[in-house]
Amino acid sequence: MPNIIPFKAVKPTRAIVGLVAARPYQSYTLDERESRMAYNPFSFLHIVNPGYKYDQEVTGKERYRMVQNRYLEFKEDGIFVQDENPSFYVYKIVNRHGHEFNGIIAAASAEDYEKDLIKKHEDTIAQREETFKSYLQTVGFNAEPVLLTYPDNAVIAAIIKDTQKGYAEFEFTMTYRDTHYLWKVEDPKTIGIIQEEFKKMKTVYIADGHHRSASSYLLYNDEKAKNPKHQGNESYNYFMSYLIPESELVIQEFNRLVKDLNGFTKEEFLIQLDTTFRIENRGIMPYQPKEAHHFSMYLDGEFYSLFLRKTAYEFHTALDALDAQILYITILQPLLGIDDLRHNDRISYVNGQHEMVTIKSSVDSGAFKVGFGLCPSNVHQMKQIADEGLTMPPKSTYILPKLRSGITIYEY
Structure with a gap:
């Protein structure tokens, strides 16, 4: 009431x-x-x-x-x-x-x-x-x-x-x-x-x-x-x-930019990603994810699509199904070594009002090594997470x- x-x-x-x-x-x-x-x-x-x-x-x-x-x-x-x-x-x-x-x-x-x-x-x-x-x-x-x-x-x-x-x-x-x-x-x-x-x-x-x-x-x-x-x-x-x-x-997404690959070469990083994602090289054509659990990645002058492997990740809560959380749990934390999303200066955020070419230009400039694009979440997800008493990672939504x-x- x-x-x-x-x-x-x-x-x-x-x-x-x-x-x-x-x-x-x-x-x-x-x-x-x-x-x-x-x-x-x-x-x-x-x-x-x-x-x-x-x-x-x-x-x-x-x-x-x-x-x-x-x-x-x-x-x-x-x-x-x-x-x-x-x-x-x-x-x-x-x-x-x-x-x-x-x-x-x-x-x-x-x-x-x-x-x-x-x-x-x-x-x-x-x-x-x-x-x-x-x-x-x-x-x-x-x-x-x-x-x-x-x-x-x-x-x-x-x-x-x-x-x-x-x-x-x-x-x-x-x-x-x-x-x-x-x-x-x-x-x-x-x-x-x-x-x-x-x-x-x-x-x-x-x-x-x-x-x-x-x-x-x-x-x-x-x-x-x-x-x-x-x-x-x-x-x-x-x-x-x-x-x-x-x-x-x-509700729009916040995309991610990271300054380095945490010691991985490009080839080593792609091999690590292959464990959890189906990867397709999209070349120079910008790729914008349209479905939940699909991600875009821009690395070394090329776009990639990353599709979450259903057998590689389990959903137990509404937070588990949030793409910003999936990216954190599968890539940002274990591979790129970013534990604190709020205070780590190796990561930056670009709201969804900017197109994927913004990520491309940021990486091409040399300021960042890799960029990730997400599909926006929705009101239902936001409410579910709140109802379960959970919280989203920082910069999950641009509202x-x-x-x-x-x-x-x-x-x-």
């Missing part, structure tokens, strides 16, 4: 929302950030990079305090305005590839995260959890929703569709050619229906934002412990989320939509 509630979002004004909205800070190169901040005084990047105002790099608690100051300045200048009534926000994204995402921005319960009513499929790093928790405690707001997904629901779908017939409060297109729309839902009856439909669900699933969810849960525990009058309805009991139906979630910061803000 997930508890999803409306909240009073802080939002940019309609006239400048497209100038405020920004991708996550880390997704920009230094030159991109500098350019956007130099020519756009409304960009949310000015808030999360507060030292720019003084041409100074700041870190830690000092940066957090300055983030809060920049945010308050945006409110004082009327760039951000808070809604008067708690609302749900119907949010639609149409990306440049034609994918359409329709969902609801709401506040999800940290207690539901604790009770596993909000399920996870990825491991998190404790240090990153603590860092972002400290950030939230200092700045007092969160500007990027966690992406949650739920089983398709006819009642919620009808409400979203009916809401979208009205005038959109926001409609703007970003430089990446993604178009965003937002409608506010503040009618108490409609809000109640949406909440009841979510309460009928057994669980919802984190699609993207595992660290933000975990940090919000740590914040909830800290604030509850410090509050002798804790009642359960305080803002820290919840975290901002964008909930979309499973059928609209797009769309990718959300922007600064469009709706949740204050603690």
Whole structure:
């Protein structure tokens, strides 16, 4: 029975929302950030990079305090305005590839995260959890929703569709050619229906934002412990989320690049692979796997297809059947000596938005020795792994939509 509630979002004004909205800070190169901040005084990047105002790099608690100051300045200048009534926000994204995402921005319960009513499929790093928790405690707001997904629901779908017939409060297109729309839902009856439909669900699933969810849960525990009058309805009991139906979630693969063959010659490596895979040399023609347990490999100027031998590998859990796990168990760990997928600098990842020629060019440049292409996983696999209490290897999924910061803000 997930508890999803409306909240009073802080939002940019309609006239400048497209100038405020920004991708996550880390997704920009230094030159991109500098350019956007130099020519756009409304960009949310000015808030999360507060030292720019003084041409100074700041870190830690000092940066957090300055983030809060920049945010308050945006409110004082009327760039951000808070809604008067708690609302749900119907949010639609149409990306440049034609994918359409329709969902609801709401506040999800940290207690539901604790009770596993909000399920996870990825491991998190404790240090990153603590860092972002400290950030939230200092700045007092969160500007990027966690992406949650739920089983398709006819009642919620009808409400979203009916809401979208009205005038959109926001409609703007970003430089990446993604178009965003937002409608506010503040009618108490409609809000109640949406909440009841979510309460009928057994669980919802984190699609993207595992660290933000975990940090919000740590914040909830800290604030509850410090509050002798804790009642359960305080803002820290919840975290901002964008909930979309499973059928609209797009999952793409992360391909792998490795810098060396761990001492093997090309011929020795191919012989080792032959134990577990049927191998076919595809020459210079790029090969993109289309089925589960099929892999692409680019090595020494040639593409290969690798088909998992059914007699060479056993499936006991949903995780065992995940291609990212198969690649790790059969090649990356035993042959290439990569135990830690998250921190080993011999391996890099390329998301599925890039074609196989990206792997080819990376290997041909000499920066990497071999590249592997995977078939993307699906929502059913993600849910199975979460339901079994297991976690995927790092960089197993590249999930769309990718959300922007600064469009709706949740204050603690």
